[in-house]
Amino acid sequence: MTSSDEYEIRRFRAGLNDDGTVSPETEAWLQAVNRGFHQQAFTPKTLRREAEFIAADDRLMTGVYVDRKLPHSVGAEVPVATFTTYMSTLSTGETLLPAHLISDVTVRPTHRRRGLLRRMMTESLTAARDASLPIAALTASEATIYGRFGFGVATQTSTIELDTTSRFALPSLDRATVGTVELARREAIAEVAGDIVARFHAATRGSVGRQASYPARIDGTINGHADEPDLTVRAALHYDADGTPDGYVTYQHVESRDAVAEVKVIDLVATGPDSYLGLWNFVGNLDLIQRVRFSMARIDDPLPWAMADTRGYRVTGRDDLLWLRILDPIACLLARRYSGDGELSLAVEDALGFAAGTFDLGVSGGVASVQQTATTPRPDADVTLDVASLSSAFLGGATVGALADAGRIRGDGQAVRQLGRMFAVDRAPYCITYF
Ligand SMILES: CC(=O)SCCNC(=O)CCNC(=O)[C@H](O)C(C)(C)COP(=O)(O)OP(=O)(O)OC[C@H]1O[C@@H](n2cnc3c(N)ncnc32)[C@H](O)[C@@H]1OP(=O)(O)O
Known part of the structure; x- marks a missing residue:
């Protein structure tokens, strides 16, 4: 267990100064998160961007501090544990439920297994319950951590591989919609994604409202911890009969281990079956590409049922994605x-x-x-x-x-x-x- 003498818990919002700098407390917290996930340290530019996203989400950041510094060690201003929460919504397909989202959970290796996660989690869920939030949600780094706190797997996704050689064809596709896919500027996706994702979110059971950083994550603007965007990212839009964008895909050519010309789909969001199949028809017919990989396919994907050769669609993995924890x-x-x-x-x-x-x-x-x-x-x-089983059954995921x-x-x-x-x-x- 933790000793309240040893650890001090502080909660705060992201601090951004008018001169473009990030408050020392926010910077130390963000760098601690990076260390916790074994990621490269932020540059001034990526630090500023990350702090802006966290501020846009209006996240409550929790840091756990030790008032003791050994010679040459990380300073006492750097938290030994981090935890963040923000409000979003969970779609039941019929309504949007207010949801308490939990993220950026880290405990420094030198302070692990002393109850810091348990303490932060219990206090956070108590605050969410006191604020009358009906449900908490997270995506987990490991499947063995959160069940003990009442979280259950609520949605899963498949990793799929499509053979896009001459085998690929979608005979059931309404040809009238094929011509309504067009390449888009990479930067344009951020302009249209909000509306498309909002329509998808309202209609899709299990969807969670996206955080402020998402457009930058899917269009290559966030490029690991590099200052400059990933210019290999490409984009295409699907338009409805009135010319309104109703779906998009972002993708990039990647080096495959087996020398097969491969495209990785980064994000594909469609508001209906026409735009969904239209976008896959586009991706499946890229010249010079033999294989398309996507790690976020729905587990009851209609795509193989639309394909002439269903064996060109292979599920190579299945992972839990959303974990829910019913509070009310x-x-x-x-x-x-x-x-x-x-x-x-x-x-x-x-x-x-x-x-x-x-x-x-x-x-x-x-x-x-x-x-x-x-x-x-x-x-x-x-x-x-x-409660974990009820949370898994709630939307039909189990x-x-x-x-x-x-x-x-x-x-x-x-x-x-x-x-x-x-x-x-x-x-x-x-x-x-x-x-
Ligand atoms: C929503 C997200 O952000 S997911 C990301 C989670 N973070 C990471 O994966 C980063 C690397 N790991 C860590 O930073 C830490 O090891 C954490 C956050 C996973 C755990 O923090 P700790 O402070 O060590 O956990 P704490 O001591 O409070 O343990 C609470 C309970 O969880 C268990 N537990 C903790 N970590 C793990 C784990 N990785 N796998 C299985 N059980 C675990 C403990 O045994 C303990 O069990 P008990 O109370 O039922 O006896």
């Missing part, structure tokens, strides 16, 4: 529609207490009503599950049946099957945003 089960359960009607009592276990209780869930016509009947999980409830077979949802078989029918979704939730 009533607000969350009311924020989605359901596939089956019925009435069940749910006992929710939560080691941190925020979501613990017994809840009556009634669904009629796909619309829920929820009532808390006890502040503890009652043993006589129809179904019992912990099916109730799979969680039950994994031993994570308990209850009478009929009640579990009924819950599964109620929670079933037509499409897997999909998040295309790392944060």
Whole structure:
């Protein structure tokens, strides 16, 4: 455990001075994050840019400090642990839920496993609950860290490889839309991405509102820690019948290990099936390219079903992306529609207490009503599950049946099957945003 004498926790917003400099407290914090993730130190230009993005997100930065400096060691002004939070939204496909986003979690190797993460996380989730935020979210560096704090995997993405030799064809594509893809200036993507991403976000269950840095991340402006943009990044837009951009792709040619001419798709956001297939038709028909790789494909991707040769589409990996942590089960359960009607009592276990209780869930016509009947999980409830499992099932990222077979949802078989029918979704939730 941490000793409150040894560590001091400070919270602050990014400090930017009018003369273009970053406050020493903000700079030390950002450099600590870089060290924590084994990244190159910032240059003055990239430091300023990063601080501006953090300020634009209105992030609350937490730093943990030790008032002790050994000769030649990093100064006491540099935090030994970092943690940041900001407000965004989570799309349930029907509504946008306010969400408490957590990022930049680091603990210096010389201070690890002394409870600093646990302390920062517990205090942060308590503040979010006190601010009536219904849910917390993060993307994780390792899958073994956050379950203990009530987070569950809520969305996954596939890494895909497309064979774009002569095998590639999309026979089901409406030819009328093909001509509406056009190359765009790299810089133009930042101008149009906001609107396209907002439309995608509102309609896509599992999507999280993007942080201020995202346009610069996807158009090559952020180029590792180099001052200058990555000029290998290219872009194309898809236009609807009225000439309004309704999808975009950014991509770059990369050196592949096996000497196959390869393009990596950096970001592809489409507001509907026409723009989605139109953009893939463009990417799949780039001359001189034999293979396209994308690491953020949806797990129920329509693309292989649109391809003449489905074997030209290979899934080479699948990763968790979004982790959710329900703080207010009533607000969350009311924020989605359901596939089956019925009435069940749910006992929710939560080691941190925020979501613990017994809840009556009634669904009629796909619309829920929820009532808390006890502040503890009652043993006589129809179904019992912990908050991480509820968070994974919430948007349909994990099916109730799979969680039950994994031993994570308990209850009478009929009640579990009924819950599964109620929670079933037509499409897997999909998040295309790392944060
Ligand atoms: C949302 C994000 O930002 S994801 C990025 C996370 N950060 C990184 O991966 C950077 C490198 N790693 C680190 O900085 C640190 O090791 C951290 C942040 C992962 C952990 O910080 P610590 O202060 O050492 O964690 P703390 O001592 O509070 O441990 C809390 C619990 O998590 C466990 N834990 C901590 N790190 C890990 C890990 N990497 N894998 C598995 N369990 C872990 C501890 O054993 C402890 O378990 P318990 O309380 O159930 O007994």
